[in-house]
Amino acid sequence: MRHLITLEDVSSAEIERIYAITEDLKTKFQAGIREPLLPGRMMALLFEKQSLRTRVSFEACMTHLGGGSILLGEDAGFGKRESIADFTRVLSEMVDVIVVRSKKHSTVEEVAKYSKAAVVNGLTDESHPCQALADLYTLREHFGSLKGLKLAWVGDGNNVAVSLARGCAKVGMSMSVCAPEGYQLPKSFVDKLKQQVPGADITLTDDTTEAVAGADAIYTDVWTSMGQEAERDQRLKDFANYQVNGKLMAAAPKTAVFMHCLPAKRGEEVTDEVMDSPQSIIVPQAGNRMHVQKGILVWLLGSQA
Structure with missing residues (x-):
C-alpha cells in the first residue's frame, strides 16, 4: 500500500508521472470533460484544522473522478472516543483513501501505520506535500x-x-x-x-x-x-x-x-x-491544488483498481 506522507515517499520519476496525469486531466477539464477514472472510490477527509483549499480541492477532484468523499470533523470523535489504531482500522475497511489534516505529524504517521487504505498528508506541522x-x-x-x-x-x-x-x-x-x-x-x-x-x-x-x-x-x-x-x-x-x-x-x-x-x-x-x-x-x-491532487489520487489508486 502506497501513502503520500512527505515527498520522501515519491521519486523524481513518480513526480513526473503524477504531473503527466495532472496535465492530461487538466487539459480535459478545461475542455469540459470530467473523466471518471475512480468510479465508486471513497475518500475520507480527516481534518483537525480549518481548511478552504485542501478540503474543496480534494472533494471536487474526487467528484470529478467519479468517486465520493466524506468529511470527518469533531463529530467523528477522532483521537477522543477511541485509539487512533482502532479508529483507522475501522475507517480503512470502508474507504479507499484517507486524507489527514492534523496538528501533529505523528498523527498522520500513525494513521498510515494502521490503515489498509492509502493515506495522504493534507497538512501537518512538519510537511505539506500536496x-x-x-x-x-x-x-x-x-x-x-x-x-x-x-x-x-x-x-x-x-x-x-x-x-x-x-x-x-x-x-x-x-x-x-x-x-x-x-x-x-x-x-x-x-x-x-x-x-x-x-x-x-x-x-x-x-x-x-x-x-x-x-x-x-x-x-x-x-x-x-x-x-x-x-x-x-x-x-x-x-x-x-x-x-x-x-x-x-x-x-x-x-x-x-x-x-x-x-x-x-x-x-x-x-x-x-x-x-x-x-x-x-x-x-x-491555488487552483492547481485540485488538478495535481487528481494526479495524486489516480497515481495512488489507479493501479489498485
Missing part, C-alpha cells in the same frame, strides 16, 4: 520546465518550506531559504536532504536581497501559522524586515513570479501591491 507538488506544477506550467529554476523562500522555515525544499531537490531546482535566526530550516535537515538527493542545491541566508537575486519565483507564507498565536507579537518583530514588497520584488529579475500558499495576512508578510500585481500567480497556484 501544496508543494501543486506549487512546482504551477511553475512548470508557467516556465515550461522546472530544471534549473530558482525558488526564493522568504519567511518562516515551516512545513511548506520543508516540502518545497524536498520537491526542488527532486525536480532539479535550486532553492534559497531566507529567514531570521531561529526560524531557518534546520541545517541537519538540509544536510540529510543533500545526502538523500545528490546535487540538491539548497542555500540558507538571512539576507533578503541575496535570496531573491536571480530567482524565478519568490514565495512567502504567514509569519504566524495556526497553533502559533501565542508567538504572534514576537514573530511580528522578528520578521519585520522580511516582508515581500515592491522593493524586494524589484531586486529579483523582472520575469520573477510571486507565490503564496494562502491564506495571506496582507500588510504583514506581503503587501497588496505584490499580491495583486501581474507577477502574482497565487490564483492559478
Whole structure:
C-alpha cells in the first residue's frame, strides 16, 4: 500500500508521472470533460484544522473522478472516543483513501501505520506535500520546465518550506531559504536532504536581497501559522524586515513570479501591491491544488483498481 506522507515517499520519476496525469486531466477539464477514472472510490477527509483549499480541492477532484468523499470533523470523535489504531482500522475497511489534516505529524504517521487504505498528508506541522507538488506544477506550467529554476523562500522555515525544499531537490531546482535566526530550516535537515538527493542545491541566508537575486519565483507564507498565536507579537518583530514588497520584488529579475500558499495576512508578510500585481500567480497556484491532487489520487489508486 502506497501513502503520500512527505515527498520522501515519491521519486523524481513518480513526480513526473503524477504531473503527466495532472496535465492530461487538466487539459480535459478545461475542455469540459470530467473523466471518471475512480468510479465508486471513497475518500475520507480527516481534518483537525480549518481548511478552504485542501478540503474543496480534494472533494471536487474526487467528484470529478467519479468517486465520493466524506468529511470527518469533531463529530467523528477522532483521537477522543477511541485509539487512533482502532479508529483507522475501522475507517480503512470502508474507504479507499484517507486524507489527514492534523496538528501533529505523528498523527498522520500513525494513521498510515494502521490503515489498509492509502493515506495522504493534507497538512501537518512538519510537511505539506500536496501544496508543494501543486506549487512546482504551477511553475512548470508557467516556465515550461522546472530544471534549473530558482525558488526564493522568504519567511518562516515551516512545513511548506520543508516540502518545497524536498520537491526542488527532486525536480532539479535550486532553492534559497531566507529567514531570521531561529526560524531557518534546520541545517541537519538540509544536510540529510543533500545526502538523500545528490546535487540538491539548497542555500540558507538571512539576507533578503541575496535570496531573491536571480530567482524565478519568490514565495512567502504567514509569519504566524495556526497553533502559533501565542508567538504572534514576537514573530511580528522578528520578521519585520522580511516582508515581500515592491522593493524586494524589484531586486529579483523582472520575469520573477510571486507565490503564496494562502491564506495571506496582507500588510504583514506581503503587501497588496505584490499580491495583486501581474507577477502574482497565487490564483492559478491555488487552483492547481485540485488538478495535481487528481494526479495524486489516480497515481495512488489507479493501479489498485
